[in-house]
Amino acid sequence: MRAFEAASRHLSFKRAAEELNVTPAAISQQVRQLEDYFGIRLFDRNPRALTLTGVGALALPLLAAGMSNILAACQAMQNAASKDYVVITAPPSFALKWLVPRLETFRNVHEKIEVRIDARDELTDFKNGWADIGIRYGTGKYTDLHVEPLFDDSYFPVCSPKLIDAHGKAFEPDDLQRYSLLHVDWPALQSAAPNWAMWLHAARTTHPDAHTGHRFTSEMMALDAAISGFGIALVSSRIAELDIEAGRVRRLFSDLAPLKSGFRYYLVRPNDTKPRDEVMQVCDWLRIESTT
Incomplete structure (x- = not known):
């Protein structure tokens, strides 16, 4: 068969x-x-x-x-079977841009707990027992799971410092028409997800590629494209924060209010079993990191 x-x-x-x-x-x-x-x-x-x-x-x-x-x-x-590690499942962009860079702080406190990251866009079925903890981005309506909000999110344009230097003067919203916009496809969130059309409308400006242009299947890819100087990306403050701190990209229009997504990042886990001590220690660490 x-x-x-x-x-x-x-x-x-x-x-x-x-x-x-x-x-x-x-x-x-x-x-x-x-x-x-x-x-x-x-x-x-x-x-x-x-x-x-x-x-x-x-x-x-x-x-x-x-x-x-x-x-x-x-x-x-x-x-x-009993396992001596904790599996966290999370969206790829969040896992690679927010979660992984912080694992060193966890190891410094809990050196005996092994953490494994399962980065995928698909929602994990916790019934199969593979994942212990999940990070999800959405409305928080996840049935049959223990759900805790971690943090809200907002979106703003970012680009390479080289692009800003080449521009030669302070960016104005209307200046965006001279540059390529980098879009993210959000199949799970569809039209409700933050996008350039929403941001441009809020900034009271237009762009010929508000709905079209260079598209990427993940926020991380759009951000990396912006870092390379390929264009200007509209990205999450949480996803971009470490790259901004490192100077790889800069936020544009800091005087304008960021675009609120209407969604949150949530910490989820099965609610039908008592979590292991190691799982609860990872959850406690995630709660602390979400406030810093």
Whole structure:
């Protein structure tokens, strides 16, 4: 069944064999044995390609779901074992720009607790037992979780010091029309997320690329592009603060009020089990860091 599922996804015995670390002949033989067992044909074997038969196409999603559940069950059993580390799951930009640079302060106080960072945009399912703590950015409506607000956030434009020096004078909002705007796609938050159109409207100015232009799938990428001098990014104060302190970027228009996002960063964890002492110590540390 594993051989059939892999071959169905790739429509190739060769690629399925590479995934499962066996030979293409072994995949073909295992699929043939499955077909012989049920007395059916799962693939049409053409000279240059495989295609699923009707019954093969019907069986594939059911089998894939079953194998996914088996994998999740195995992970839950594996993760149920006692572990001597704490896993924090967080969005990539937050993890790399805010969380990771602060881990040294945690180690200085809790040198015996190992922290592992799982940086991903997808919301982690805590039921599988892998993650102990999560950082989420949104409205705070996360059912079946213990939820604590960490901090609010606001947004303002930043750019490279070299770009400011080349500009030769103090930036005015209308000057933005001479430069490329760097946009962030927020698939999870969609149109409610902070964007250039909102900021420009609040600043009472316009830009031809208010809705279009250079786009990035994460705030961190847009910020790094601004650091390189590629354009001007609208970024979170929390994500940009260390780069601003280090002088890699500068905030523009500090006399203008930053754009409020309407969202917060939240600390979340499962609420159906008593957290380990190590988990609570990491939570306490995150609360302290969020106030500094």
